[in-house]
Amino acid sequence: MANQLSVSLRAWPSDDKTTESLPFLISRINEQRGSFRNITEASLEEEIRASDADDSKTLDGIEIDEEADDENNGKSNGEELTVAREEIIKQVGEAYRSSSHALDLVSLLLSSHVPKAAAATISPFIKAAVPFGSLSAEIMQQPQQSNEEKTSEGLVNIGWRMQSLSRSADALLQSASSLGNEIRRETTYWQEILAVKEKGWPVCRLPREKHTLGVRFGFSEAHAEFRDRGLAALRRGTDGKIELDRGPRWQKDQRVIVRLLKDGNPTATSERTQETTDDDQPLTQHLLRARNSLFDEELYHEINREARNLVNQGVRCIGSAIRLPFRNGTEIEIDLVPMDEDNESVSDESAVPSAILMALRILLSHAHHQNHMLRSQLPSPITDSQPPRPFYSLLRPILELNQHDLTSREAKHLLGNLKRVTSAASIPFIFEQTASSNLFRVPGDISNSKATTIQTLMNHLTSSHHTQMTLHLPSNYTTLTLDIHTSILPPNLGTSLQLSTATAAVDSAIAQMPHTLHFPTLDKLWKHVEFTTSLGIVALLQASERLPKWLVQKSPYEADLVGKNPETAQKDRLGISFEAGGLKVVWCKGEKTGSHGWVAEKEGRETPGRGLVDMVVGELG
Numbered sequence: 268m269a270n271q272l273s274v275s276l277r278a279w280p281s282d283d284k285t286t287e288s289l290p291f292l293i294s295r296i297n298e299q300r301g302s303f304r305n306i307t308e309a310s311l312e313e314e315i316r317a318s319d320a321d322d323s324k325t326l327d328g329i330e331i332d333e334e335a336d337d338e339n340n341g342k343s344n345g346e347e348l349t350v351a352r353e354e355i356i357k358q359v360g361e362a363y364r365s366s367s368h369a370l371d372l373v374s375l376l377l378s379s380h381v382p383k384a385a386a387a388t389i390s391p392f393i394k395a396a397v398p399f400g401s402l403s404a405e406i407m408q409q410p411q412q413s414n415e416e417k418t419s420e421g422l423v424n425i426g427w428r429m430q431s432l433s434r435s436a437d438a439l440l441q442s443a444s445s446l447g448n449e450i451r452r453e454t455t456y457w458q459e460i461l462a463v464k465e466k467g468w469p470v471c472r473l474p475r476e477k478h479t480l481g482v483r484f485g486f487s488e489a490h491a492e493f494r495d496r497g498l499a500a501l502r503r504g505t506d507g508k509i510e511l512d513r514g515p516r517w518q519k520d521q522r523v524i525v526r527l528l529k530d531g532n533p534t535a536t537s538e539r540t541q542e543t544t545d546d547d548q549p550l551t552q553h554l555l556r557a558r559n560s561l562f563d564e565e566l567y568h569e570i571n572r573e574a575r576n577l578v579n580q581g582v583r584c585i586g587s588a589i590r591l592p593f594r595n596g597t598e599i600e601i602d603l604v605p606m607d608e609d610n611e612s613v614s615d616e617s618a619v620p621s622a623i624l625m626a627l628r629i630l631l632s633h634a635h636h637q638n639h640m641l642r643s644q645l646p647s648p649i650t651d652s653q654p655p656r657p658f659y660s661l662l663r664p665i666l667e668l669n670q671h672d673l674t675s676r677e678a679k680h681l682l683g684n685l686k687r688v689t690s691a692a693s694i695p696f697i698f699e700q701t702a703s704s705n706l707f708r709v710p711g712d713i714s715n716s717k718a719t720t721i722q723t724l725m726n727h728l729t730s731s732h733h734t735q736m737t738l739h740l741p742s743n744y745t746t747l748t749l750d751i752h753t754s755i756l757p758p759n760l761g762t763s764l765q766l767s768t769a770t771a772a773v774d775s776a777i778a779q780m781p782h783t784l785h786f787p788t789l790d791k792l793w794k795h796v797e798f799t800t801s802l803g804i805v806a807l808l809q810a811s812e813r814l815p816k817w818l819v820q821k822s823p824y825e826a827d828l829v830g831k832n833p834e835t836a837q838k839d840r841l842g843i844s845f846e847a848g849g850l851k852v853v854w855c856k857g858e859k860t861g862s863h864g865w866v867a868e869k870e871g872r873e874t875p876g877r878g879l880v881d882m883v884v885g886e887l888g
Contacts, residue, residue, distance in 0.1 A: 452507030520560035671753035687867035693878025740803030801826035
């Protein structure tokens with residue numbers, strides 16, 4: 268161990284340039300000497316002389332010995348290297364000679380049995396010095412076995428052989444069984460793949476797993492977040508059936524639900540589609556469920572985006588639910604719930620929520636179609652700023668249709684009330700209404716239309732809506748036409764009211780009014796209709812032969828008749844107006860005054876009484 272050569276594997280130290288820099292030297296001087304104030308030329312000279320004096324006191328022999336030690340150390344290192352090399356060569360030679368002797372011994376032993384093989388391995392010296400076959404080995408005495416031992420040994424051999432054959436047979440049977448199970452699993456897997464392909468589902472490779480098949484159940488024109496989630500892996504299960512792997516972002520299936528609320532409590536809920544989660548269902552049913560869930564998630568996401576811009580129309584977001592104003596103090600609530608959640612125990616009147624939900628789904632499908640049409644056209648020029656993604660019009664058509672329907676219903680109610688009032692006063696009054704647009708009424712010519720059903724429904728949802736009502740005033744010469752027009756698209760977004768007047772009496776007060784008037788609200792329009800009707804009643808009274816001739820209209824724009832009775836020299840006056848939903852007549856005959864009114868009777872109920880003409884003739888005639 269003392270003669271072992273030690274070799275250092277440490278790298279040669281490199282020069283550190285930072286130790287030679289001026290900042291390093293200054294800091295080192297400050298640490299050793301202190302501040303530069305304490306260093307003077309005299310102190311440095313004294314320190315140098317003291318160092319020289321200490322060096323002169325050292326013995327010269329020590330320096331000589333150190334140099335000798337350095338030379339001896341150099342010589343010992345060279346000698347150690349030489350000795351180590353010779354030792355290695357010696358050990359290698361010993362190993363070579365030992366292996367050669369062993370090889371020669373084995374070759375001589377084989378020369379008596381296999382001369383050709385021994386001649387190829389024996390050394391030339393031994394081959395020349397020792398003749399072949401001179402060294403051999405054999406068994407001097409072989410033990411004798413009895414018949415029982417031979418029989419027992421034979422049986423043992425047979426047993427081992429049978430056991431080996433049995434193991435081999437079991438292994439082959441197990442392999443055959445495993446192969447059969449694998450074939451059945453593969454057959455089941457590819458049969459389901461073909462079934463999915465035959466149903467029209469596109470099957471492709473996964474982008475990041477080239478050796479795995481996937482199926483695309485989503486919508487290619489959806490937003491990127493939902494389009495990427497529409498691809499699922501078709502992985503083979505332990506029984507060979509396909510397991511749908513929808514990725515880590517999938518949690519559970521969800522669906523959109525629409526509720527009809529009255530005072531905050533649900534009174535009706537949209538119908539639930541019959542979808543089950545039974546594992547025995549075919550794969551296509553699971554794909555339909557996954558597609559419907561993804562479609563409803565995108566629908567809820569787009570509705571939520573649009574609802575933030577419709578606050579001015581009464582749309583509110585309360586928690587996860589979205590509420591829209593409806594009719595008669597009710598609201599529509601839209602929410603996203605788990606698909607397996609049962610509907611609330613409410614009434615069976617689910618036609619309105621179901622129709623709204625169906626309309627929302629149709630509008631989202633139409634938006635996908637519009638995206639496809641836009642993508643099929645030439646792209647716009649590339650710019651630095653990317654245009655923002657527009658909102659889909661999903662809630663706005665429903666809100667506008669509902670507003671149009673409310674306005675039409677209210678106008679029809681007012682006209683019906685006016686008809687009952689005039690009927691109570693025995694004044695002829697007729698009004699007609701064309702078919703009004705309604706979200707819950709499908710166009711009657713949908714089956715006879717050349718366009719598809721979806722196109723017809725889309726035209727019904729997204730086109731302008733128009734309702735027209737015609738009023739025939741009692742004068743039999745004047746017709747009022749009320750047009751209610753609702754537009755979904757700008758610039759004429761919203762509901763507009765227009766009243767057109769047509770009369771044959773060119774000298775009447777009604778003929779002096781504008782033929783077409785636009786009104787911002789239904790209340791202002793209705794006040795004008797009541798005033799025009801009162802003018803028509805005045806024209807009817809003037810045309811009556813039973814009314815005194817001295818009563819004439821006070822002003823073309825007032826529903827008053829005034830005059831002076833030539834017999835009594837009394838001043839008579841008659842005024843007609845509509846107040847509180849009823850017709851009121853006020854008269855003045857000299858100093859005697861009076862009034863009478865007629866109110867609307869309920870439908871199917873008629874109260875006999877004097878008509879307006881009979882009452883006026885009786886009081887002023």
